[in-house]
Amino acid sequence: DARVTQTPRHKVTEMGQEVTMRCQPILGHNTVFWYRQTMMQGLELLAYFRNRAPLDDSGMPKDRFSAEMPDATLATLKIQPSEPRDSAVYFCASGLVSTRDGEQYFGPGTRLTVT
């Protein structure tokens, strides 16, 4: 049963600390998405990759956030330094791109609390 996995599932950290979230997309999927979900803003797209290349990271605060895909089995989202307003649930999703369609498969999320 292929699934997107994310680690850690929960993270509590102090303001100013670095946070790294990891995602393992479904084997064979060539597109990876990072989302942030909060009560106030809903689900926001932060960045997405196709064949490991970043296509769009316009939704991400560039000064503190960075997203990478070191290889096809690992995507990372890093926040440095973290701030209380970064508290949210971060989801990774993967998909198989086509010219018109594309459902996304979501991981269970990382719940981040910055104090």
Added chain:
Amino acid sequence: SQQGEEDPQALSIQEGENATMNCSYKTSINNLQWYRQNSGRGLVHLILIRSNEREKHSGRLRVTLDTSKKSSSLLITASRAADTASYFCATGGGYNKLIFGAGTRLAVHP
């Protein structure tokens, strides 16, 4: 920024009743998708309807799409307590990028 706006924001019904959720969007789309999110979980894809389709069925789900009105509806028939979740519409553009709406919280009471 959100492309889709769901209506209503919250819906409470009894088991066995039908639940209808609506979604409106602003720009042209390639497809529209519906996802479900159970509390504390990730989103799960339910159904996709392409821009040249008007209606689609999957089990107890029925989705309609009216591109002239830029709107879609999701109907869940004979609801069950297990259908309690938040439901999101998402509009698809290029490179499979999706923009999600704010969601409808559905509560189905036994």
